[in-house]
Amino acid sequence: MNARDAEALWQRLSGHGLVCGAAPAFDEVDSPWYVRLMLGIAGWFAALLMFGFIGAAFAFATESAAAAIGVGLLLCAAAWLLFRIQGANEFVEQFALAVSISGQGFVLFGLAKGVSQDVAQVAIGMIVLQAALFFLVDNFVHRVWCAMAASAAFAVLMADLHLLDYAPGLFALASAAVWLHEFHSERRAEAMRAAGYGFVLALLVAAGVVIAFGMVADWGDMADYRSVLVHAHIGRVLSGIALLWACATLLAGQGLLRFSAAGLRVFVTAGVIVVANQFAPGLAPAMLIVILGFGHGNRLLLGSGVIALLAYLSFYYYSLQTTLLVKSMVMIATGLALLAVRYVIRSGSAVDSQVNHA
Helix, strand or coil: CCHHHHHHHHHHHHHCCCCCCCCCCCCCCCCCHHHHHHHHHHHHHHHHHHHHHHHHHCHHHHHCHHHHHHHHHHHHHHHHHHHHHCCCCHHHHHHHHHHHHHHHHHHHHHHHHHCCCCHHHHHHHHHHHHHHHHHHCCCHHHHHHHHHHHHHHHHHHHHHCCCCCHHHHHHHHHHHHHHHCCCCCCCCHHHHHHHHHHHHHHHHHHHHHHHHHHHHCCCCCHHHHHHHHHHHHHHHHHHHHHHHHHHHHHHHHCCCCCCCHHHHHHHHHHHHHHHHHCCCCCHHHHHHHHHHHHHCCCHHHHHHHHHHHHHHHHHHHHHCCCCHHHHHHHHHHHHHHHHHHHHHHHHHHHHHHHHHHC
16 A cells, blocks of 8 residues: 555545544555565566676677776666665665666776776776765665765775875764764755765774784885884874764763863773774774764664674784783783773762762
């Protein structure tokens, strides 16, 4: 039953005197999750079959950069049209998403073939494409993908400029900016959430790549090593700034003064994390996600941050080049420090509560 049928039924019941007043708002009943899952899988399977046909029919597109870009843009336009007419159909939604991603792949291939010697131009082209699709296609999942893909292209651009260490910090600032302004505009709230999830995913991936690259890189030239080390520390400072910014904004939203006793305790704790982030660069990004999720009551964001934090702490523990005895002492000291911080914060909160009641 659609909205028109529901309205007609209400009019018939009203004509027989069984109901009175205006018709209630019609809410479409969601399908069970397993039905949506199977429809989504079927949509991707159908899309893969169609792509096989397209690949055979448009084989010429792989021989020309302009043809590849043209086919890719046509597929993106087809996906836009499917999203416009799909309604609440999971099959069509997933099919359209697959069509759009394939179109973006064709455009990427065409850009790489046309300017194969300039990675920066390819990255900029993909950023522009993803930004356009983000604003043109009104679909939450597609917007999350576009935000993440644009962030990935930006990270490639930064890597080409030998500035990849800045990417996690910039993504942290972008994530904080989006999530802290999530409710400033009701009309754009859904788009802001989609961008926020995309930036958070990009932040997690970029932080992991930077940390892994720092471990496997072979620094034969000490001058290069010192230069990279400076960039790395500046990037970590950016993550710390994002964390402090989130704390300050959330405190203000709760009506707490930044220089009150409670605010100072929060800032001191965040400052300790910012300093520790210089030596353990996964702490600030993970804690930022935890704080944003907790501050907005977003369980998905909070859970992602907790998982990222636990994963990084486990990685950091096993990557320490020291004995098990020293690792155990580090764990004990860290645990005691965390318990001490918790005690100070809770005791200070209790004192503030008593003062306010008095």
